[in-house]
Amino acid sequence: MTAIQISNVQKRYKSLQALGGVSLTIEEGEFFGLLGPNGAGKTTLISTIAGLIRPDAGSVTIHGHDVVTDFRAARRNVGVVPQELVFDPFFTVRETLRLQSGYFGLPNNDKWIDEVMENLDLTNKADTNMRALSGGMKRRVLVAQALVHKPPVIVLDEPTAGVDVELRQTLWKFISRLNREGHTVVLTTHYLEEAQAMCKRVAMLKAGKVVALDTMSQLIRRISGSQLVLHLKQGVFPDDLRHLVTHPEEAARGKYSLRINEYSEVEKILARLREGGAVIYEMQLQQADLEDIFLQIMEGKTV
Amino acid sequence: MMSTGFRTLVYKETLRFYKVATQTIAAPILTAMLYLLIFGHVLEGRVQVYPGVSYTAFLIPGLVMMSVLQNAFANSSSSLIQSKITGNLVFILLTPLSHWEMFSAYVIAAMVRGLAVGLGVFVVTAWFAHMSFVAPLWIAIFALLGAAILGTMGLIAGIWAEKFDQLAAFQNFLIMPLTFLSGVFYSIHSLPPFWLTVSHLNPFFYMIDGFRYGFFGQSDVNPYFSVSIVGGFLAVLSLLAIRLLASGYRMRH
Numbered sequence: 001m002t003a004i005q006i007s008n009v010q011k012r013y014k015s016l017q018a019l020g021g022v023s024l025t026i027e028e029g030e031f032f033g034l035l036g037p038n039g040a041g042k043t044t045l046i047s048t049i050a051g052l053i054r055p056d057a058g059s060v061t062i063h064g065h066d067v068v069t070d071f072r073a074a075r076r077n078v079g080v081v082p083q084e085l086v087f088d089p090f091f092t093v094r095e096t097l098r099l100q101s102g103y104f105g106l107p108n109n110d111k112w113i114d115e116v117m118e119n120l121d122l123t124n125k126a127d128t129n130m131r132a133l134s135g136g137m138k139r140r141v142l143v144a145q146a147l148v149h150k151p152p153v154i155v156l157d158e159p160t161a162g163v164d165v166e167l168r169q170t171l172w173k174f175i176s177r178l179n180r181e182g183h184t185v186v187l188t189t190h191y192l193e194e195a196q197a198m199c200k201r202v203a204m205l206k207a208g209k210v211v212a213l214d215t216m217s218q219l220i221r222r223i224s225g226s227q228l229v230l231h232l233k234q235g236v237f238p239d240d241l242r243h244l245v246t247h248p249e250e251a252a253r254g255k256y257s258l259r260i261n262e263y264s265e266v267e268k269i270l271a272r273l274r275e276g277g278a279v280i281y282e283m284q285l286q287q288a289d290l291e292d293i294f295l296q297i298m299e300g301k302t303v
Numbered sequence: 304m305m306s307t308g309f310r311t312l313v314y315k316e317t318l319r320f321y322k323v324a325t326q327t328i329a330a331p332i333l334t335a336m337l338y339l340l341i342f343g344h345v346l347e348g349r350v351q352v353y354p355g356v357s358y359t360a361f362l363i364p365g366l367v368m369m370s371v372l373q374n375a376f377a378n379s380s381s382s383l384i385q386s387k388i389t390g391n392l393v394f395i396l397l398t399p400l401s402h403w404e405m406f407s408a409y410v411i412a413a414m415v416r417g418l419a420v421g422l423g424v425f426v427v428t429a430w431f432a433h434m435s436f437v438a439p440l441w442i443a444i445f446a447l448l449g450a451a452i453l454g455t456m457g458l459i460a461g462i463w464a465e466k467f468d469q470l471a472a473f474q475n476f477l478i479m480p481l482t483f484l485s486g487v488f489y490s491i492h493s494l495p496p497f498w499l500t501v502s503h504l505n506p507f508f509y510m511i512d513g514f515r516y517g518f519f520g521q522s523d524v525n526p527y528f529s530v531s532i533v534g535g536f537l538a539v540l541s542l543l544a545i546r547l548l549a550s551g552y553r554m555r556h
Contacts, residue, residue, distance in 0.1 A: 086390035102311025103398035
């Protein structure tokens, strides 16, 4: 079943085209990453899913419910963690969560509220006023508020921006558990290693358009290939291999990083080096990471 | 049927002002008390608006209604503007609450605060004059309608305003003049003809005049006429507020 269907969503703010016809399908149970530089349209897209922004054209459905025309059902199916660290200073943590639960029609929800607080290490702050919490604790409450109605779809907009390692670990442990239990998770983050570790599939946005959409493993394999990193002890690096070097500035130190698409290319490169009299001091075969891919795509080197 | 979401929002909006009751309930009661002491002291015995009714007795319903109106307005407007500026309005906007539920919840909570302050003002000021209750039903009707109107106006102002000074302008240049020129402190029949005509264009005048009728059985205009003006005004404002909420004006971009 489709968790989120985004069809040709467009949004313009005066001269800025924030979303230029975005279409995505996110299936139930996926852990999906939405990546892109600042201003790419990630938050605009998430706000459209959440019903906070009305698109100029196109539509978004959550579990089949249109976020504009059938907003009540759509919003019951989604929990959104906003990027901004916002809170209501009048209430304690427990009051905040009970109120949020009540808005979703769940007045007697203390068992789940306690479980969410427990999983986010908030239990000993339950009766503390929101004003008295640290930034990291407020972020935990934001996550708890989004989960309080047990939404099948969880959308997290930069949930770990500016928070410590402990919260990241606590958060990802809990979110991973929810994902294993069948909740769909959509994540935006600037921490690409986080996306690489968590997301099975990613979409990359650039200037309001999807410029890449694939599973994490396919994306890494398809777009960037691998890198053969060589440190030469002696000899000269052959000129006919220089087009494969990705970081020419490292050559002065005798280090050569070569992009390869297939492992069979390694043997050919080594043979060519032997012919040229080069002696290898150290050799590594590295898988490209999401950061390499991200930079390649954003710099327009590949699509 | 009242949904849980709606009841929760009413509860939250009520709890919000209750938590700062010194500022939201006690302070306006004290202010009204000061008005009574000063105006009552200066004008008692010098001004008689209705036969057999002392100036202090005449003033009390006006002060009660003024407090109801100002505090109903303050509740919905301040809640919304604070939520908008601090960003926590998102917690309401992300929920399945409909625009009808949001409208009703904000207005009802505003009415609760307005009426609580009004009751408080009455309790502390009624000791200073002999008060009668000729038509209690009119008292209740006008108190409820007045609180609902100003709660709705507060909602509209809160939706429209994007900064605190815009809300302050709405309050200072619209709500305050309409309240003070509505006959809280005087009968409009004591005004020159031009200002008498202008006062008849002020819907706040009908709220206070009808409310006062409930106490003394005397008023500047017929309470049935007043209730139709006030009811019509409420209907127009409610439609406007619901329309703004439904369109997401200045809330959903």
